[in-house]
Amino acid sequence: MFGLGGxxxxxxxxxxxxxxxxVEAIGAAFLQLHVNPVSLIAGYLLAMxxxxxxxxxxxxxxxxxxxPALLHGVTTPGETKPGRLAPIVFWSALGSAAVLLIFTLLQGATQSPVLFFVCGALLLIAGLAGISSWLRRQERRYRRILPITRLLEMGMxxxxxxxxxxxxxxxxxxxxxxxxxxVGASRREFGAEVLLKNSGGGGFTLVAESAVPLHQDLNTEGGRSELGIAEDDSALAHLSQVIAMRLLPGEDASCLNLYRPQKPRILGxxxxxxxxxxxxxxxxxxxAAANPWPLLEQESEPGVIPAIGDYNSARWxxxxxxxxxxxxxxEFGEE
Incomplete structure (x- = not known):
């Protein structure tokens, strides 16, 4: 019972x-502890x-x-025969990984994440099975009462x-x-490719969000002057292209949100x-593989607005x- 309280x-x-x-890790501060007596009883019975x-x-x-061995403090049984399952698992997993790797190389799909995890898991299983089989074979050798002459023998x-x-x-x-x-292999180091227009960053080097709406055009000298941008900074901005988007505030749709957003942030x-x-x-x-953006201007059914979303956010x-x-x-509660 003390365990349940703990x-x-x-x-x-x-x-x-x-x-x-x-709170910054999950983006929500309204979590509350909910204790269900049925869950506590079920957990207690399962633990027992x-x-x-x-x-x-x-x-x-x-x-x-x-x-007699138990009376002398020996709690392990005598010598056991090496298992036959471990070698079978070892060769099966190793062979499957090799066949899958060769097949994928012939198909040219070497960048598949599924291939990496499947082959890695098979090699991991093969390695564990091989070590298990080796330990069972060494068990008889090191069970003999022999003097320990090296640190390695003591460890074995x-x-x-x-x-x-x-x-x-x-x-x-x-x-x-x-x-x-x-995780380390899946990590991407961004380099010069982020400057390409067809990259994940779209070729943009900076992303900014204003606290208030800006109706001036930052691509024109007059618009920058109305915002009070200095002449030196205005000349530098003239070399850049600014694309302004309207923002409809909403809920965070990233992995930091523990819940499914009902009203995600939308960019116009x-x-x-x-x-x-x-x-x-x-x-x-x-x-529309070449340029899907014109799909946003296509007419759809009444009340349906085309949208483009982040792949991971939309899927997961x-x-x-x-x-x-x-x-x-x-804002009127209408769908």
Whole structure:
């Protein structure tokens, strides 16, 4: 019962931290702790069942150890035969990874993230199976009572003493390393390609948001003069192109939002951006792969407004796909 109280206190502490110290990580400060008695009872019963199962498995394992050995403090059974499953898993996973890699190289799809994770997972499984098989083979050798002459022998004897425990530690470290390598390999270092118009940044080097609406045209000298921009700065701005977009305030549609936004932020794209084009698109309608921006000017059904959205936000946050509708309400509550 003390565990249930500690769990509630720990969850409350986390919720408090998410509302205060780490509020910038989730973008929401209205989280509250909800305690359901049914969940507490179910968790308590499940924990008791797991404890009983662990005790039963331990006693079942100790039955294989002779009673005199138990009286002397020996809790491990005698020598066990090396398992046959580990070598099969090793060669199967290794062969599958090799076949998949060769097939992908022949197809030319070497940049596929799915290929990376599938091949990496197969190689990880093969490595763990190989280590497990090797530990089982070394178990008989290092179980013999021989004098320890080197530090390596002492480490090996401790490792093969409990192969299951050693494999658990090795698997945890291996999985952590795999995740770190996967994240590091997926990280992109932006260079000169961001200046290209068809890149993910659209060729823009700066993005700015004003606190109040700006109706002046920053691409003209008169517009910059009305905003009080100095002549030296105005001459520098003359070498740049500014595309102003109208912003409809709304909810954050990034991964920082824990909830599905009902009214995401919307940008009104001007004709200058439609004519300019740019940005890299993951998916487009048929026949619009070269420049999908003119699709925003096409007439649709009454009440339907074409839109272009960030791929990850539309798919994972808004749960939408290409050609799907997202219903929004205006300031009058009308859809």
């Amino acid at each position: 769990a509630i206190a720990y969850a409350g502490l986390l919720i408090t931290g998410l509302r205060t110290w780490w 069942a797991i404890i009983a199962l662990a005790i039963w498995l331990t006693l079942r394992q100790l039955r294989k150890t002779p009673a 004897r401790n490792t093969v003493r409990r192969p299951g425990r050693s494999m658990l530690s090795i698997a945890l470290v291996a999985c952590a390393c795999f995740v770190i390598v996967a 794209v001007p004709a200058a951006q439609i004519e300019r084009g740019g940005f890299a698109f993951q998916e487009t309608l048929d026949g 946050i808004l749960h939408l796909g290409l050609g799907k509708d997202f219903v929004m309400k205006n």
